[in-house]
Amino acid sequence: MKNLFLILLSAAFLIASCNSEKKPEKEKIVIGSKKKTTSPEYELGKELFKGKGNCYSCHRMDKKSVGPSVAEIMKIYKEQNGDIVGFLRQKKDPIVDPENYAVMKTNFARLEKFTDEELKAIALYMNEVTVK
Numbered sequence: 001m002k003n004l005f006l007i008l009l010s011a012a013f014l015i016a017s018c019n020s021e022k023k024p025e026k027e028k029i030v031i032g033s034k035k036k037t038t039s040p041e042y043e044l045g046k047e048l049f050k051g052k053g054n055c056y057s058c059h060r061m062d063k064k065s066v067g068p069s070v071a072e073i074m075k076i077y078k079e080q081n082g083d084i085v086g087f088l089r090q091k092k093d094p095i096v097d098p099e100n101y102a103v104m105k106t107n108f109a110r111l112e113k114f115t116d117e118e119l120k121a122i123a124l125y126m127n128e129v130t131v132k
């Protein structure tokens with residue numbers, strides 16, 4: 001009886017330790033903290049957002065520049081269950097700042113060359129950055 005209890009206990013322990021190994025991928029990012037998630041998709045999104053995508057030249061993380069901050073965009077997208085990839089593919093109308101949509105529109109021709117995976121990575125990056 002005692003042995004069975006020990007086996008069950010170690011099984012439970014094993015399951016628990018397996019779960020905790022998977023955790024780092026789901027960790028949240030807080031603006032201003034040094035804690036960062038690293039998943040390949042997140043890294044790709046970050047690289048595209050700041051590099052080839054050129055998004056960072058108009059979108060800062062936490063303050064408005066030419067365009068609204070990523071924090072503001074994601075707040076509204078979460079509230080309204082928005083679809084970033086759909087927006088970037090011009091399938092969804094602007095919901096953050098429609099008056100300045102013309103400025104954002106200048107990106108769409110360039111974004112046509114991006115794959116769905118690349119756009120999804122950008123959306124994931126924007127989403128993770130602002131979760132508090």
Ligand code: HEC
Binds near residue numbers: 054057058067100
């Ligand atoms: C030339 C400046 C500029 C660049 C570069 C730019 N944006 Fe924007 N973006 C804007 C402006 C201005 C708005 C506000 C107008 C609007 O809401 O459509 C905006 C709005 C947005 C929105 C919110 C749209 C909505 O629902 O209203 C998203 C999402 C977005 N940009 C993503 C991106 C991504 C991703 C990139 C890089 C691929 C990018 N932007 C590059 C200027 C820019």
